[in-house]
Amino acid sequence: MSRLTRRAFLSRSAGFGAGLLLGACSGCNEPVIFAPRARGGTPGNPMAEDAAMLGWLLVSPEGIVTVSIPSSEMGQGVYTNLALLVAEELDVDFASVRAVHAPVGKQFGNPRMRGGQLTGGSTSTVGFWEPMREVGAAARQMLLSAAAARWEVPLSSLDTRPGVVFHSEKGELPYGALAEDAATLAPPGNPRLKDPLDFRLIGTSVKRLDSPAKVAGTAVFGIDVVRPGMAHGVVLQSPAFKGRVELVKGAEAVRARTGVLGVFVYDTWLAVVAEGRWQAGQALKALEVRFTTAGAPAPGTEDHRAALAAALDKKGKADLSDEPTRLDVEYEVPFLEHATMSPINCTAHVYKGGVEVWAPTQAQSSSQEVAAEVAGVEPERVRIHTTYLGGGFGRRAETDFVRQAVTLSKAVGRPVKVVWSREETTGHGFYRPAVRSRFQVALNGAGEPYRWANQLALPYLLMQKVAVVPDVVWEMTGDVIGIHGAKRPPYATGDLDVDTLHVDLHTPLGFFRSVGHSYNGFFVESVVDELAALNKEDPARFRRRFYGEHPRHLAVLDALVELSKWHQPRAPGRHVGMAVHASFGSVVGQVVEISVKGREVTFHRVWCAIECGLVVNPDSVRAQMEGGIVFGLTGATRGKITMKDGAVMQSNFHDYPLLGMAETPPIEVRIVGGGTEPTGVGETAVGPIAPALGNAIFAATGERVRRLPFSDAGFRGWKAFRG
Amino acid sequence: MKIEFTLNGEATALDADPGMPLLWALRDDLGLMGTKFGCGVGLCGACTVHFNGVALRSCSLAVGAVAGAVVTTIEGLGSPQREALTEAWLQEEVPQCGYCQTGQIMAAAAMLSKHPQPDDALIDQQMTNLCRCGTYNRIRRAIHRAASALTPPGGVKEAEGTP
Numbered sequence: 069m070s071r072l073t074r075r076a077f078l079s080r081s082a083g084f085g086a087g088l089l090l091g092a093c094s095g096c097n098e099p100v101i102f103a104p105r106a107r108g109g110t111p112g113n114p115m116a117e118d119a120a121m122l123g124w125l126l127v128s129p130e131g132i133v134t135v136s137i138p139s140s141e142m143g144q145g146v147y148t149n150l151a152l153l154v155a156e157e158l159d160v161d162f163a164s165v166r167a168v169h170a171p172v173g174k175q176f177g178n179p180r181m182r183g184g185q186l187t188g189g190s191t192s193t194v195g196f197w198e199p200m201r202e203v204g205a206a207a208r209q210m211l212l213s214a215a216a217a218r219w220e221v222p223l224s225s226l227d228t229r230p231g232v233v234f235h236s237e238k239g240e241l242p243y244g245a246l247a248e249d250a251a252t253l254a255p256p257g258n259p260r261l262k263d264p265l266d267f268r269l270i271g272t273s274v275k276r277l278d279s280p281a282k283v284a285g286t287a288v289f290g291i292d293v294v295r296p297g298m299a300h301g302v303v304l305q306s307p308a309f310k311g312r313v314e315l316v317k318g319a320e321a322v323r324a325r326t327g328v329l330g331v332f333v334y335d336t337w338l339a340v341v342a343e344g345r346w347q348a349g350q351a352l353k354a355l356e357v358r359f360t361t362a363g364a365p366a367p368g369t370e371d372h373r374a375a376l377a378a379a380l381d382k383k384g385k386a387d388l389s390d391e392p393t394r395l396d397v398e399y400e401v402p403f404l405e406h407a408t409m410s411p412i413n414c415t416a417h418v419y420k421g422g423v424e425v426w427a428p429t430q431a432q433s434s435s436q437e438v439a440a441e442v443a444g445v446e447p448e449r450v451r452i453h454t455t456y457l458g459g460g461f462g463r464r465a466e467t468d469f470v471r472q473a474v475t476l477s478k479a480v481g482r483p484v485k486v487v488w489s490r491e492e493t494t495g496h497g498f499y500r501p502a503v504r505s506r507f508q509v510a511l512n513g514a515g516e517p518y519r520w521a522n523q524l525a526l527p528y529l530l531m532q533k534v535a536v537v538p539d540v541v542w543e544m545t546g547d548v549i550g551i552h553g554a555k556r557p558p559y560a561t562g563d564l565d566v567d568t569l570h571v572d573l574h575t576p577l578g579f580f581r582s583v584g585h586s587y588n589g590f591f592v593e594s595v596v597d598e599l600a601a602l603n604k605e606d607p608a609r610f611r612r613r614f615y616g617e618h619p620r621h622l623a624v625l626d627a628l629v630e631l632s633k634w635h636q637p638r639a640p641g642r643h644v645g646m647a648v649h650a651s652f653g654s655v656v657g658q659v660v661e662i663s664v665k666g667r668e669v670t671f672h673r674v675w676c677a678i679e680c681g682l683v684v685n686p687d688s689v690r691a692q693m694e695g696g697i698v699f700g701l702t703g704a705t706r707g708k709i710t711m712k713d714g715a716v717m718q719s720n721f722h723d724y725p726l727l728g729m730a731e732t733p734p735i736e737v738r739i740v741g742g743g744t745e746p747t748g749v750g751e752t753a754v755g756p757i758a759p760a761l762g763n764a765i766f767a768a769t770g771e772r773v774r775r776l777p778f779s780d781a782g783f784r785g786w787k788a789f790r791g
Numbered sequence: 792m793k794i795e796f797t798l799n800g801e802a803t804a805l806d807a808d809p810g811m812p813l814l815w816a817l818r819d820d821l822g823l824m825g826t827k828f829g830c831g832v833g834l835c836g837a838c839t840v841h842f843n844g845v846a847l848r849s850c851s852l853a854v855g856a857v858a859g860a861v862v863t864t865i866e867g868l869g870s871p872q873r874e875a876l877t878e879a880w881l882q883e884e885v886p887q888c889g890y891c892q893t894g895q896i897m898a899a900a901a902m903l904s905k906h907p908q909p910d911d912a913l914i915d916q917q918m919t920n921l922c923r924c925g926t927y928n929r930i931r932r933a934i935h936r937a938a939s940a941l942t943p944p945g946g947v948k949e950a951e952g953t954p
Contacts, residue, residue, distance in 0.1 A: 142888055143886075143887030143888030143889065143924045144887070145887075273884075275881070275884070276884060276886070278886070278889065279880070279881055279884060279885075279886050279889075280877075280881065281889075282886040282889030282892050283876075283877050283880045283881060283885075283886060283889075283892060283893075283896065284825070284865070284877070285824070285825025285826075285864075285865035285866060285893040286824075286825070287889055288824070289827075289889075289890060291827070291828060292818075292824040294822070294824075300819070344815070344819050344820070345815055345818075345819055346808065346811045346812070346815040346819070347808075350808075407923055408888075408890075408923060409827075409829055409835070409837060409888065409890040409891050409921065409922070409923045409924075410827070410828075410829070410888075410890045411828065411829070456888070456889065456890075457888060458827070458888055458889075458890030459888045459890060459923050459924065460888075461923075487828070489831060490829065490830040490831055490832070687884055691884065691887060691926075691929075694925055694926070694928060694929070695887055695924045695925035695926065696925070697925065698922075698924075698925025698927065699923065699924070699925055720830050720831075720832055720834060721830050721832075721834040721835055721921065722832070722834060726921050726923060727925070728919060728921060728927070729914065729915055729918045729919065729920075729922075729927045729930070729931070730915035730916070730919075732925070732927040732928060734928065735928055787915075788915070790910075790911040790912050790915065791910075791911065791912065
């Protein structure tokens, strides 16, 4: 396996003495062991430090194992769970494991991302399931070989217990005592991996490695990076996406202010760089700035909606006029912005011959390319330090913030930390597309949807993402992402016709947690409920009929029925709605229980079942379900980005509010099924939650809401019932 | 302008624009990064500190106004609250991305100072900090855990002056 080379592995120089250097690597969040004379570099050369870190893991003399984590930690738990995979095969107690974010390096690419370093698509655990285990297994083999050589005994006479190699007569040798010798060996090409039945750690809810720092406030997020000589940049971007800077007045006076390093005006944005962020922000406010959209498209929400409708009208619908039992409906969702809790930020230092970037990024590969391009250096001269992300959800897979920080650092000749305001963050996102979707479905005499036609009008996300999305996607025909979750509904028993119609809405688009499932989940699982009603059948029983060839859907459905006591009489005034949706290789379902008084909706409970194959860390899965449900409920109940004159109208949490503590009901999660391999988790709770709620609203009121957010239909309140 | 106040138990003097929000003084001038910037308009609570014992959103307090006051950030949260809240947050595995959590903890600490045994309705009312990762139910459980841990043997007296 090419990923494991002698150099990449347990990389400590052979000439290293007993005393190891333990230092703090800024942006790495944890103490790092690095070798000052690592292979391939010279002291003081920053690239040499990376040579040590280019290894997958390091073992200190005390037996502390530091694992390089190839995915970005944005709350989903990869920092811990990928280290866990190594620990299992290496055979160490988890208490002796530490993690650091890996630098850019080919060996850190995710096989599910065609070898690119990109965290997304719920692919970290899935993609690194084998590679991380191979790293641990190979290291164990090397430690065994080192012990065999030292004791002069056959390899077959040795085994490991957590952290030690042992021999029935010779005794024990701790890994720390063997690491230096082991590092000189060639890693085995195909190390044998454990049978899942022998797992000791995988499948247990180990404590997260990053929690203590996050609780203490010492965890370094992108916004917390401090570098010697660092200046602060604040930006103002054209409110309209296709606008340009027309006029800037007062720049001379602002430049002359103490502490201001410069006012930099570009095509579509400008920035002030100063010694302090507050100072930079005040200086920016002192400028008179005018933007213009002269001649460029600057549509608003009603233009968008009309354009989507026009595309659907032009395409036309399936003709079901001769069908006695049919559904002909249209669903709709607005644009959404990610609303990561930390605003957009990035720190960069352009120096002679190289660039260092400290970024809360999901996309190390493309960040390196962009930084190299802006600084005018080769990509190998760019170091990307990944910090903790204060929320990602797909927004930080973009490179706009890297481009800005590198541009400004180059301009002032010092490290620059760019921190956007919340207003800039809300108004300059990469949005979940607005979509209108029409369904024409006919039921046959047996109540089966034997004709299913679905036309989706939406802007073309993939087309905007050429630089970020792996090549493989372009080999496929059609908008594979836009159609996620709508292409093969398990309920369609006969003719199935799903079309995507692309309309340019002149808006930057991005991957928003669960991507196509964030709307197709709502559309399909609401339509299914409508079909159940049309067939005068209980929604759970109706779905169950079509899960004969979908055992994972069945397992989830049965769990939900049991958890929610679906078929039993409920407390007066309480109603339930359900949804079951497959995404990212897993199946997740939810039941939402509400009561409604007038237009006031009260949440009582959410039950969630997930089938995600082999479970690496059960509590991690539960946390992602809880979090994804809350995330999705914001979108279902109130999330809405509107536009006017080509600019976003929302700015902060007063007009783009998030679900809060008082609106979060008890959530009960059950993990069902199992398997020999994990399937995706991080985004899978989002797809079903909006339809589960919408179906509950229908059950409670008889009103079918086909357009999100539900607040647009006048529903409000959303308080969780307590007591 | 020179502004003197007590920060995390120590006398501190700042030379700053009195109009600058305390948040930026803490982060950029004093190097205390535990207090976070989320919205800048007092809506998210990521910047929560204690100002004379009361939870306050530091993005919305001008540093000039802290002259003579007692300010506590997450770095200076005192015992036994620090230990009880830390242990509770870790037992419940509360943080996901973690960005909002120091603000949540500071808000929880201030609430527990006044209401040592909060019920769920009070938690709803007082804990208005935002969390995009959706850790609210774990925060709630952690608060109950911490409240129990902080309860002296023999029960709790309501703090004087509690409304």
